[in-house]
Amino acid sequence: MxxxxxxxxxxxxxxxxxxxxxxxxxxxxxxxxxxxxxxxxxxxxxxxxxxxxxxxxxxxxxxxxxxxxxxxxGGDLGVTLRGADVSAVVGSALPNTLVLAGCALVLVSLLSPLLGGFWALSKSRLLGPATTLFVATPEFVVAVGLVLVFAIWLGWLPAAVVGEPDPAALALPVVALTLPQLAWNTAVAHAAVADQLRAPHVAAAIRDGLARSRVLVRHVLPSALPAIAGSLGTTAGLLFSGALVVESVFNIPGLGQIITAAVSGRDENLVLGALAPAVAAISLVLAVADFIRGRA
Structure with a gap:
């Protein structure tokens, strides 16, 4: 190990x-x-x-x-072309990006196995078209649609972040970032769970009269975990990259704004300093997923 x-x-x-x-x-x-x-x-x-x-x-x-x-x-990311400390610039924006991507990752990790398991057990005809629709829809389009419905038409939530993000202002960005990846991971979980449901010991447990929910939790999901974990590991990277797009739609002061300005300004130290923590976080999540698959 x-x-x-x-x-x-x-x-x-x-x-x-x-x-x-x-x-x-x-x-x-x-x-x-x-x-x-x-x-x-x-x-x-x-x-x-x-x-x-x-x-x-x-x-x-x-x-x-x-x-x-x-x-x-050694922890020194250098200075920008204008003489500012890169660590300070990135440190002021990184928490907003981590909160946005982290909330979306938690929601996807919790909901996709449950929805995938429900889909496989109930053979729902609704989740199939719904997952296909959201998988094919970019985060930018989902974000614009959510703003149109919940901010402009209904007026329930703010359309953009003004100042530091609060929970109400983060609601739409998190949902916009979550939905496409939730749809993809639900489809992956459904395929993994459906495959495990055909296993002899699972079929025997169902014939013996065990509750389907108990069979799902105790017999199916543990065996389907490697496939689900691998998909979630890839999702972590897509969520961080998607967060940079969603930030631009909702005016969130995160890494997306810094990277855009740094690339256009040819500030190599700032580009590397802004991407390093994001890529490191993605690599860590992928390493965990690799470890889970390797132990399976």
């Missing part, structure tokens, strides 16, 4: 490093110079050269990324 955990963790750490290296390389290949916007049009060539050297922008990409990664391992 310990060797499995080390192997899974090592693989995810390697993928984390590769993902951040790819982001850094992509940023270095983009045209333009972020220093022009940071220093303004009246900066001298000497000032630009000095800042280039200070931020390692005059080095080759491998050396620049290696320098950033070495400092990031």
């Amino acid at each position: 310990f060797r499995l955990a080390i192997r899974v963790l090592a693989r995810r750490v390697a993928l984390l490093a590769a993902a951040l290296a790819l982001v850094s390389l992509t940023q270095s290949l983009l045209p333009g110079d972020g220093l022009f916007g940071a220093l303004g049009p009246h900066a001298t060539e000497q000032q630009r050269a000095a800042l280039h050297h200070e931020l390692w922008l005059d080095r080759a990409w491998p050396a620049r990324f290696g320098h950033w990664a070495a400092h990031a391992l």
